[in-house]
Amino acid sequence: MKKLVLLISVIAFVSCNKKEYNILSGTAFGTSFLIKYQDNIQRDLSKSIDSIIKSVNKSLSTYDKNSDISKINQGNNTIIVDEKFIEVYNKSKKIFIETNGVFDPTIGVLVNAWDFGPEKKLKNLDSLQIKNLMQQVGFNKVHILNNKVIKENNKTYFDFNAIAKGYGIDVIGRFFEAKKITNYMIDIGGEIRARGKSDSNTLWKIGIEKPNFDGTQSIQKIVTLNNESIATSGTYRKFKIDENGNKYAHILNAKTGYPAKSNLLSASVIAPLDCADVDGYATTFIAFGLEKTKVFLKNHKELKVFLIYIDNNSEIKTYQSDNFTEK
Numbered sequence: 001m002k003k004l005v006l007l008i009s010v011i012a013f014v015s016c017n018k019k020e021y022n023i024l025s026g027t028a029f030g031t032s033f034l035i036k037y038q039d040n041i042q043r044d045l046s047k048s049i050d051s052i053i054k055s056v057n058k059s060l061s062t063y064d065k066n067s068d069i070s071k072i073n074q075g076n077n078t079i080i081v082d083e084k085f086i087e088v089y090n091k092s093k094k095i096f097i098e099t100n101g102v103f104d105p106t107i108g109v110l111v112n113a114w115d116f117g118p119e120k121k122l123k124n125l126d127s128l129q130i131k132n133l134m135q136q137v138g139f140n141k142v143h144i145l146n147n148k149v150i151k152e153n154n155k156t157y158f159d160f161n162a163i164a165k166g167y168g169i170d171v172i173g174r175f176f177e178a179k180k181i182t183n184y185m186i187d188i189g190g191e192i193r194a195r196g197k198s199d200s201n202t203l204w205k206i207g208i209e210k211p212n213f214d215g216t217q218s219i220q221k222i223v224t225l226n227n228e229s230i231a232t233s234g235t236y237r238k239f240k241i242d243e244n245g246n247k248y249a250h251i252l253n254a255k256t257g258y259p260a261k262s263n264l265l266s267a268s269v270i271a272p273l274d275c276a277d278v279d280g281y282a283t284t285f286i287a288f289g290l291e292k293t294k295v296f297l298k299n300h301k302e303l304k305v306f307l308i309y310i311d312n313n314s315e316i317k318t319y320q321s322d323n324f325t326e327k
Contacts, residue, residue: 021199028053031189038183056168059084063118072149073157080147095280096139103284104139104254108159130257166279169193193275194225211265229275233282234266251286260287266308
């Protein structure tokens with residue numbers, strides 16, 4: 001998550017079918033957000049949401065030098081981590097095990113080295129440097145004991161950015177539900193958690209972006225969320241170009257330390273799970289590529305997936321899982 005810049009404002013009240021929805025928009029975690037919620041007693045919850053995002057940022061943002069995760073990354077082994085850090089850690093561990101280490105939040109030192117993180121990149125990065133940095137990587141080399149993070153290698157650098165934004169969405173969603181708000185949609189940077197019905201009194205409809213390479217935006221597919229979350233990860237927009245003109249994607253292969261080579265341009269995952277979960281799976285599938293993702297899905301029927309990929313003839317194609325039914 002990038003450094004928090006939070007600008008929450010109540011834009012409007014939407015009235016449709018006798019339902020009034022509050023609409024909030026602004027920026028958080030280095031991206032934009034849009035939140036809609038239906039509240040019978042019309043509470044302005046913007047300040048509470050402000051506080052929630054700040055608390056997530058304080059626990060998990062590598063862009064905040066005073067956050068818990070930053071202090072841990074700096075080698076401070078006295079930090080008592082909060083329930084947010086522990087939950088994201090446990091969710092990450094689950095996906096780490098399921099994916100045989102392809103999803104690994106201890107890849108942070110390589111994220112920085114490749115210039116995708118908050119720290120300075122390494123110049124003239126070569127295979128020997130990458131091999132040495134990989135000694136600091138491995139989610140199986142860290143654990144939590146008495147709410148403190150124990151690292152076998154003190155230089156291990158956590159980066160939960162592949163899951164933390166989705167988790168921030170979940171915390172807001174749980175706050176709504178604690179307030180007895182059952183109809184809402186939270187969209188932060190394209191990751192979405194939706195519950196109940198929309199302001200048009202129908203299930204929430206969400207557009208999956210088409211991978212345009214010219215910078216324009218258009219919709220590839222419309223999906224319906226029925227008390228579900230959706231996350232999309234892609235390689236066609238977020239990448240770096242080095243001094244030699246080589247382009248490399250922001251998603252790294254935790255097995256090699258190099259940017260993932262994938263035929264997937266976009267992976268969208270939908271499930272009745274937390275947004276953090278689908279966020280982590282979407283990132284993993286880009287690293288997997290098309291065929292490995294198909295194999296993984298055979299044992300994960302709870303996930304609905306829509307993939308956009310480049311085939312052997314360099315043509316853009318789509319694939320959707322068998323349980324991805326049209327609505």
